[in-house]
């Protein structure tokens with residue numbers, strides 16, 4: 001599997017996001033919180049372990065991953 005095969009799109013449900021910052025704390029390379037809402041740094045990002053952890057640990061399940 002090459003790098004591109006391993007890239008995913010991460011969707012932030014901004015209605016659900018409560019701005020806890022958990023995702024940005026776990027995976028600061030891919031997430032930041034701007035004006036109380038999470039943002040993903042790029043349209044497609046590498047599916048790293050940190051990314052998976054951040055998605056799994058969002059307290060309101062606001063993050064979803066699409067291949």
Ligand code: SF4
Pocket residue numbers: 012016017018019020021022023024033037038057058059060061062063
């Ligand atoms: S962990 Fe979830 S609720 Fe917290 S900032 Fe990230 S997307 Fe929003």
